[in-house]
Amino acid sequence: MSKDNPGQEGRFKLAVKKRDVVCQVCFKADNLEVHHIVTRNNKFLKYDMNNGILLCADHHVYSPVFSAHRTVRLFLDWFENRYPERWEYLQRHKNKVFHKELEVQKVNKK
Numbered sequence: 001m002s003k004d005n006p007g008q009e010g011r012f013k014l015a016v017k018k019r020d021v022v023c024q025v026c027f028k029a030d031n032l033e034v035h036h037i038v039t040r041n042n043k044f045l046k047y048d049m050n051n052g053i054l055l056c057a058d059h060h061v062y063s064p065v066f067s068a069h070r071t072v073r074l075f076l077d078w079f080e081n082r083y084p085e086r087w088e089y090l091q092r093h094k095n096k097v098f099h100k101e102l103e104v105q106k107v108n109k110k
C-alpha cells in the first residue's frame with residue numbers, strides 16, 4: 001500500500017478529471033469536483049481510480065434531488081447500474097477496511 005503524500009491526492013484528482021472530463025450525471029463541464037464512492041477514510045481505495053468519479057458541485061453535494069452526499073442511496077444505486085464492474089470491484093475491496101456507512105446503505109436497500 002502506498003504512503004500518503006501531498007502530491008498523491010492531487011495526482012489522483014487530476015487523473016479522474018482527465019478520464020471523466022465532465023460531470024458523469026449531467027455532463028456539465030464547470031464546477032467539477034472529484035467524489036470518492038467509498039469514503040476516503042478507506043486507505044486502500046483512497047487513490048484507486050475505480051473509486052473516483054467526477055461530478056459537478058450540484059451532483060456532488062448540493063442537489064436535494066440527486067447528489068452523492070445528500071441522496072446517498074439513490075446515488076449508489078445509480079452508480080451500481082452505470083458501472084457494475086467498478087461497483088463489484090469496490091464491494092470486493094472495501095472490506096479490506098470496513099466501511100460502516102456503505103454497509104448501512106446496502107441493508108436499507110433490502
Ligand SMILES: [Zn+2]
Nearest residue numbers: 023026056059
Ligand atoms: Zn452534474
